[in-house]
Amino acid sequence: MITIAVASFKGGTAKTSSTIHLGSALALQHKKRVLLIDFDAQANLTTGLGFDPDEQESLASVLLGEKNIDEVICPTSVEGVDLICADTWLERVEVTGALASDRYSHERLKELLKGLPYDYIIIDTPPSLCWLTESALIAADEALICATPEFYSVKGLERLSLFMQNINERHPLNINGVLLSFWNKRGKSNEAFLEVIEETFPSKIFKTKVRRDIAVSEASVFGAPLFISAPKSRAAVDYTNVTEEILKRMKVGR
Secondary structure, eight states, rough: OOEEEEOOOOSSSSSSHHHHHHHHHHTTTOOEEEEEEEHHHHHOHHHTTTTTGGGGGOOOHHHHTTTTTTGEEOOSTTEEEEEOOOOOOGGGGGGGGGGGTTTTGGHHHHHHHTTTSSSEEEOOOSSSHHHHHHHHHHHSSSSEEOOOHHHHHHHHHHHHHHHHHHHHHTTTTEEEEEEOOSSSOOOTTTHHHHHHHHHHTOOOSSSSSOOHHHHHHHHHHTSSHHHOOTTTTTTHHHHHHHHHHHHOOOOOOO
16 A cells, blocks of 8 residues: 655645546556545545535544544545545644644554555645644655646745655655646746756656646536546646656555
């Protein structure tokens, strides 16, 4: 089992879309069993797969010892993909109940995921350097970093890099790569942004960039990945190709 944390330090980087499409590509194209975890209280991954976060249990109740993890796993419409939904309770779970007094509470997620019957677990983290993101990175074998070719997204990568370095000193973590979305190959500042990213995460930029595509937004409305809603779209092609790159870069067995 390989656990992947999908992270960014800014919203609007296609982090959730990348989580959905990486998981779906692994299941549909590589015949792997995948568990997606929505670990962001905004619950965009949950709604993006057609679930109502107000009607589902999240990992909050499991982290607090009130439920077993198998009780909060939901099958999705994508064959081979299951989901643990998010809710607003996640936002303050670390200061609730027994977690509030546990100095090692950020290790809890890693323990909960051990032994689950999946080939891949992919965790969609909040766009901030908070307890939830730290817990996900500690639980992960691999990290996928999402960014867009614009100033605030690229500058946020510097703080994310320092945050990951600190975690990596205690918990080995392979930074698999930096995925750029909303890509326009004619963008005037592309080279400048790529240079900054290369300085922050040397040799980590994927060759494949996900091009801007209205089909991605439409897929969210349908509650299904592009491979089902628009399999011939250019973004579907990009996500297929970047999944191959991600697999080739993994440090642990596939």
